[in-house]
Amino acid sequence: MTTSTVTNTQASSQALASTSVQMVAAAILGMVVLMGVGFAPMDVAHNAAHDTRHSFAFPCH
Amino acid sequence: MFRSMVLTALGVALVAGLVLSAVQALHVSPIIYAAEVFEIAEPEVVAAQSDGHTHSHNEEAWGPADGMERIGYTVLSNVLSAFGFAMILLAGMFVARDKAQLNITWLGGLGWGLAGYLTFFVVPALGLSPEIPSMEAAALEGRQAWWVLAVVATGLAIASLVFLPGMVKVAAVIFVAAPWVVGAPQPEVHGFLHPDAQAVATLEDLQSQFIYATAVANGLFWLTLGGLTAYAAKRFIKA
Numbered sequence: 001m002t003t004s005t006v007t008n009t010q011a012s013s014q015a016l017a018s019t020s021v022q023m024v025a026a027a028i029l030g031m032v033v034l035m036g037v038g039f040a041p042m043d044v045a046h047n048a049a050h051d052t053r054h055s056f057a058f059p060c061h
Numbered sequence: 062m063f064r065s066m067v068l069t070a071l072g073v074a075l076v077a078g079l080v081l082s083a084v085q086a087l088h089v090s091p092i093i094y095a096a097e098v099f100e101i102a103e104p105e106v107v108a109a110q111s112d113g114h115t116h117s118h119n120e121e122a123w124g125p126a127d128g129m130e131r132i133g134y135t136v137l138s139n140v141l142s143a144f145g146f147a148m149i150l151l152a153g154m155f156v157a158r159d160k161a162q163l164n165i166t167w168l169g170g171l172g173w174g175l176a177g178y179l180t181f182f183v184v185p186a187l188g189l190s191p192e193i194p195s196m197e198a199a200a201l202e203g204r205q206a207w208w209v210l211a212v213v214a215t216g217l218a219i220a221s222l223v224f225l226p227g228m229v230k231v232a233a234v235i236f237v238a239a240p241w242v243v244g245a246p247q248p249e250v251h252g253f254l255h256p257d258a259q260a261v262a263t264l265e266d267l268q269s270q271f272i273y274a275t276a277v278a279n280g281l282f283w284l285t286l287g288g289l290t291a292y293a294a295k296r297f298i299k300a
């Protein structure tokens with residue numbers, strides 16, 4: 001009984017930790033994509049995403 | 062869960078990105094195109110080497126051809142941006158649900174959309190006005206750094222107001238003030254350097270139209286993105 005409670009608690013805290021890691025990973029992935037589209041300094045990236053950068057009012061040029 | 066978040070964000074981004082693209086094609090891009098006509102070509106840098114051989118160091122980098130190709134890359138960039146924003150919204154919605162018992166509903170999603178609009182468009186744009194091509198601006202790196210500061214500070218201000226208990230909510234004031242204490246980088250010369258006064262008048266008119274057009278387009282985009290993200294999160298992500 002005690003053992004199973006401990007196991008459950010461990011399992012749920014592990015699940016919670018894993019959820020937190022996934023949330024952080026999701027937010028980071030989102031930011032990396034945004035940085036690529038909106039901020040990447042290469043001319044090619046700038047030219048391809050030019051109108052999007054202006055439309056979102058990302059600093060451009 | 063991560064996988065279903067990515068797939069959900071992709072679906073949402075496709076819809077919200079296309080909504081933005083439609084509004085943009087009708088009301089925003091025409092202003093960019095009109096302003097580009099007045100762009101003054103940068104002088105070509107030609108270096109003379111000691112052997113007398115000259116060649117240009119300023120070869121134009123690849124860019125999409127005007128017309129469908131350019132519109133295609135813009136739509137792709139819009140969808141990718143929407144995906145990035147949707148991933149951040151999803152992470153925020155699930156953390157708020159797990160830590161602050163904030164249920165995910167489409168109506169709440171509109172609230173998230175409004176928060177995203179304030180965070181990623183309104184407040185940064187108050188310091189760095191949405192620009193049309195050929196407008197004078199401060200050095201790019203400084204503006205990008207201030208933009209990131211304004212976004213992070215506004216996000217924290219809204220989170221403080223919504224999630225902190227009682228009087229601690231006043232922490233939001235610090236976050237609202239921070240970008241303005243630092244101050245947005247400003248160019249030495251404001252406006253347009255075009256030599257023709259008539260052209261400058263046209264550009265100034267285009268600039269004020271552009272602020273209005275981007276404010277409307279981004280508002281519609283964020284409400285669509287927020288509402289759809291919450292709806293799709295509830296329907297497609299089990300956790």
